[in-house]
Amino acid sequence: MPRKSLSSGTVENAHTNQACEFIRHKILSGAYPPGYRLKTIALAKESGVSRTPVREALRQLQTEGIVDIRPRLGACVREINFREFKEMCELRLTLESFSAELAATNHSLEDIVEIQDAFENMQVLVGKLETATEIDPLVQELAKQDIRFHLAILNAAGNSLLKADVLRLHLFNKIVNINFIRLNRDNDSALANTDNQERRRWVLECHRKIFEAIKARQPEAARQTMREHLKDIIDRSVIAMARNEKRFESLRAADSELFYAST
Amino acid sequence: MPRKSLSSGTVENAHTNQACEFIRHKILSGAYPPGYRLKTIALAKESGVSRTPVREALRQLQTEGIVDIRPRLGACVREINFREFKEMCELRLTLESFSAELAATNHSLEDIVEIQDAFENMQVLVGKLETATEIDPLVQELAKQDIRFHLAILNAAGNSLLKADVLRLHLFNKIVNINFIRLNRDNDSALANTDNQERRRWVLECHRKIFEAIKARQPEAARQTMREHLKDIIDRSVIAMARNEKRFESLRAADSELFYAST
DNA sequence: TTGTCTTATTTTGTATGCAAGAAAAGTCAA
């Protein structure tokens, strides 16, 4: 007979999770850049557990698509070349547009409330940013609500497999962002301010359209508006990334034409 | 200095792979049904390795989506309820349609040759089946070429992430097939023969349309024809599965309306 | 110096031991 059975306050895989979060954080914060060799002994010491849970954590992170394990050669932070980046964007465009489409059909009242709340928070934040002097905390909060908006749609779609897939792509995308795109931020921060405010209004407008289409239960419109929104975001990522093309050893001339530029 | 460095004839993760293939085979052949408890000690004995590689194999299989690991409670063959099955079908429909669309744009000559070859083989086999008495080996070969056809399109799409995703869904689907659908085969094999031949011709016709759209570089047509083809396949799976609904403890009345029946 | 062979060190892959949690069996009152 079970004592307390399931969902008692047990520590579940404590060490493996610990190692997993430790490594994931290091990767996503840019401390371990793409190609960084992830040696089990070092990681075990740094994260304070033994090699076994570290190995399991690495497998877990491989699943998440941010670590690459080659037998006998060990694990390293996933190297992302231009082709893979393009593939990731293609897939994300398709899956997230689809999630908007599904959300328009399947959403519950709570889903709508969540999406709307994220949207309205962004609206307020963008409003504040028109006149604010200390923009950094506002921008950070804006990014948070942006993610919340997209996540709420993903939840409203009601497909857990789809959600897991998209979240995986987001993680993948984060590595690109932290390592290849954020690098430019300092360079053009001078002109960014006014430029970005215009862009923020544009993003807000996109979100408004997407939200309304979902709320009105118009799947096709939701899909289209989400598609346009993401295409815009992705195109910008690509441009930013292209500036750092030197960092991509696998960049070939043939890869220059992007699929989303043609559609 | 490296001796022979990379890609020498090294045995890579021999034991883990061994355990992985052993377990995967058992699951996909139906020997370990959904919910089957996968105990490390037993698997270690059966597959002839120790517990460590078995654990790693289980993690691997979890990433493939066919095993479910709950901390402290151990691993078991993934239980698939109707909702998850529906989600899987939704996703597969979207992703494979997309792969046809991409294939129409990105295919190389070799891709077309491969797709065409699979198609023509199927054509010949269906022709033979019109008059054949011993149909089983022919049907088996037909299934093989069918998979080859879809795989060739996936390759032609030129997106490795997409491909990996779809292959994962196929694996997922295989579990459903072997455990919930194949069960019916014996029951209606009597009427199946003539019925199935009609269906084979229909599938062949679908493939022809898909192949031609891809070859002619018509992405939209390729997507649409692939979508219709898969919708047909999936709908049939659902019907077959519904016959065994008793086996799905999570089946709810609310789940009965299927998204693909409405579109 | 440079290139090649040999030796030493590091790191991975695997097996195994042990503690703590979960499942099963046993015990006993109603």
Next chain:
DNA sequence: TTGACTTTTCTTGCATACAAAATAAGACAA
């Protein structure tokens, strides 16, 4: 018998030991 409590057995999670492979360092001839 049933139901709750206790005890036993089993299983997982983690640490560690060890062999084999890979990497790095050293030796030595040209």
